[in-house]
Structures are given as structure tokens and as C-alpha cells.
Amino acid sequence: MDIANSRWLWLSTVPVVMIVLLQAAIFLRRAWRDGKEMGLTEEKLKTGFKTGIISAIGPSIAVLAGMLALIATVGGPVAWMRLTVIGSIAFELPAAELGLSQFGYSLGDEGISETAYAAAVWAMTLGGTGWLLVSAFGTRHMETVRSKISNGNEKLIPVISAAAMLGAFAYFLSGEVAAGTPETGAAAVGGLAMLALLHVADSRDIQWVREWSLGAAMFVGLLAGVAVQVTVGSWW
Structure with missing residues (x-):
């Protein structure tokens, strides 16, 4: 050391x-x-x-x-x-x-x-070099790839981008959900908290709630995971 x-x-x-x-x-x-x-x-x-x-x-x-x-x-x-x-x-x-x-x-x-x-x-x-090389040499071509996937339809580009983000988050989340009961509880509670906060922000048009929703949902999910770990432990 x-x-x-x-x-x-x-x-x-x-x-x-x-x-x-x-x-x-x-x-x-x-x-x-x-x-x-x-x-x-x-x-x-x-x-x-x-x-x-x-x-x-x-x-x-x-x-x-x-x-x-x-x-x-x-x-x-x-x-x-x-x-x-x-x-x-x-x-x-x-x-x-x-x-x-x-x-x-x-x-x-x-x-x-x-x-x-x-x-x-x-x-x-x-x-970790692979990620950096892909970012360095591949980023400039991503827009071209996305345009080819959408086949020139500009309306599909936001849909493709959103689907890619959802797929990336789902990939990482699936491994955590299967890791144990605390992880599953954290993901479920965090997701529900995010939905609730966005509903409040949209229905009442409160901008600061929308801005803080991600961090707050992650924190709530973290607390839920710790609570499950302390109370019932991991069932799988």
C-alpha cells in the first residue's frame, strides 16, 4: 500500500x-x-x-x-x-x-x-481499453448506422434511440435482478418510485421533481435493497 x-x-x-x-x-x-x-x-x-x-x-x-x-x-x-x-x-x-x-x-x-x-x-x-477504442473510432459512425437502420425515416430515429437505451438498461438490470432478493427488491422499488415521481411531475407540471426523479428513485431503491437484506436476506 x-x-x-x-x-x-x-x-x-x-x-x-x-x-x-x-x-x-x-x-x-x-x-x-x-x-x-x-x-x-x-x-x-x-x-x-x-x-x-x-x-x-x-x-x-x-x-x-x-x-x-x-x-x-x-x-x-x-x-x-x-x-x-x-x-x-x-x-x-x-x-x-x-x-x-x-x-x-x-x-x-x-x-x-x-x-x-x-x-x-x-x-x-x-x-478497459476496448471501450475506449470503440468510443474513439466508432462514435463518428454511429449516426450513419442509425440513419441506415431507420432507412431514411426521421420519425423512426427517436424510436430507435429510445429502444437502444431501454435495451442497454434492461441488459444491465437483468443481471442485478437475478443476483438475489435484495437486488430484485431494489430494482422493483426503484422502478416504481421512478414511475410515481414522473407521474407527479407530469400531472402537476413540477420541473424540479422531474429533474430529481432519477437520483431520488435510485436512492429509494438502494434503501429498499438494504432493508430487504437486513430483514429477510437473500432467498436465491
């Missing part, structure tokens, strides 16, 4: 995090400029920006909790860098475990060698 939290490791991870922050700033600037070119008012742009920040709170809590677990296993610098770039504790911990296991260690063991630690870091880094 002295090596994992050393000054040189902190310094080596700073440039990676700075690049991510620079990308975020560039995307924000482009979105703001393109929004104005599309005819959006500054008020609508500010509302969208605020909604995006609020909607990110819920997922960020999960990433923060995962970072605490990752700090205890691979140290602060690597945890900071990996979750800044990828943000998926569900990938990072198994990847670190895979690297350590090649030398007979497991996460949480005492006396992990420097070589085993380096293998864990390389497994996390190289294992």
Missing part, C-alpha cells in the same frame, strides 16, 4: 484525469454552442445543464461507494484514475482480482507483492 499510495503514482495519474476533465469541458462548450445554433434559448440550455447535473448525482453516489472499496484494495491514485476514465466498479474489482489471482493472491490479502499489484493494475487498464 506504500507503493499504491506513493507520490509518484499520484503524479502519474493526474494527466489522465486532466484529459477527462478537458474532454468534459470541450463537450460542454460544443453542446452549448450547437444548442444555440439549433435555436434553443439560453434559458432552455441552462435548464438542460442543471437537469444533467442533478441526474448525475444518483449514479455518482454508486461510483463514490465503489471508489471507497477500490481504494482499500489498489490504493487511491489508481482508484481515482480508473473510475474517472471508466466509472464501473463492477468491472474494476473483478479485473483487479483477475490480475492478483495469477500470482496466488486475492483482494484483501496481506503481503501482496509489487509484481502482483502491477499485474492487477495492468489487467484493469488493458481490460
Whole structure:
């Protein structure tokens, strides 16, 4: 852990995090400029920006909790860098475990060698490269693919986009629902809370409820999952 939290490791991870922050700033600037070119008012742009920040709170809590677990296993610098770039504790911990296991260690063991630690870091880094390469070289072609799927019908593009998002969320959610009773309870209660909040926001036209609905639903679902775990445990 002295090596994992050393000054040189902190310094080596700073440039990676700075690049991510620079990308975020560039995307924000482009979105703001393109929004104005599309005819959006500054008020609508500010509302969208605020909604995006609020909607990110819920997922960020999960990433923060995962970072605490990752700090205890691979140290602060690597945890900071990996979750800044990828943000998926569900990938990072198994990847670190895979690297350590090649030398007979497991996460949480005492006396992990420097070589085993380096293998864990390389497994996390190289294992996540695929996503970055797909994003770097494939993103510019996604609009073309989407247009071909819609066969030139502009009305189908929003439908295809919504279906793709639903499919992605369903893929990740199905694994969690099958993991155990607490996970199933968390997903069910969180989903019902989201529907209820959106119903209130739409029926009464309350914008702030709509903005906070995602984070609130995730938090309610999290509490429900903990309650099920504490009271009845896992039935499968």
C-alpha cells in the first residue's frame, strides 16, 4: 500500500484525469454552442445543464461507494484514475482480482507483492481499453448506422434511440435482478418510485421533481435493497 499510495503514482495519474476533465469541458462548450445554433434559448440550455447535473448525482453516489472499496484494495491514485476514465466498479474489482489471482493472491490479502499489484493494475487498464477504442473510432459512425437502420425515416430515429437505451438498461438490470432478493427488491422499488415521481411531475407540471426523479428513485431503491437484506436476506 506504500507503493499504491506513493507520490509518484499520484503524479502519474493526474494527466489522465486532466484529459477527462478537458474532454468534459470541450463537450460542454460544443453542446452549448450547437444548442444555440439549433435555436434553443439560453434559458432552455441552462435548464438542460442543471437537469444533467442533478441526474448525475444518483449514479455518482454508486461510483463514490465503489471508489471507497477500490481504494482499500489498489490504493487511491489508481482508484481515482480508473473510475474517472471508466466509472464501473463492477468491472474494476473483478479485473483487479483477475490480475492478483495469477500470482496466488486475492483482494484483501496481506503481503501482496509489487509484481502482483502491477499485474492487477495492468489487467484493469488493458481490460478497459476496448471501450475506449470503440468510443474513439466508432462514435463518428454511429449516426450513419442509425440513419441506415431507420432507412431514411426521421420519425423512426427517436424510436430507435429510445429502444437502444431501454435495451442497454434492461441488459444491465437483468443481471442485478437475478443476483438475489435484495437486488430484485431494489430494482422493483426503484422502478416504481421512478414511475410515481414522473407521474407527479407530469400531472402537476413540477420541473424540479422531474429533474430529481432519477437520483431520488435510485436512492429509494438502494434503501429498499438494504432493508430487504437486513430483514429477510437473500432467498436465491
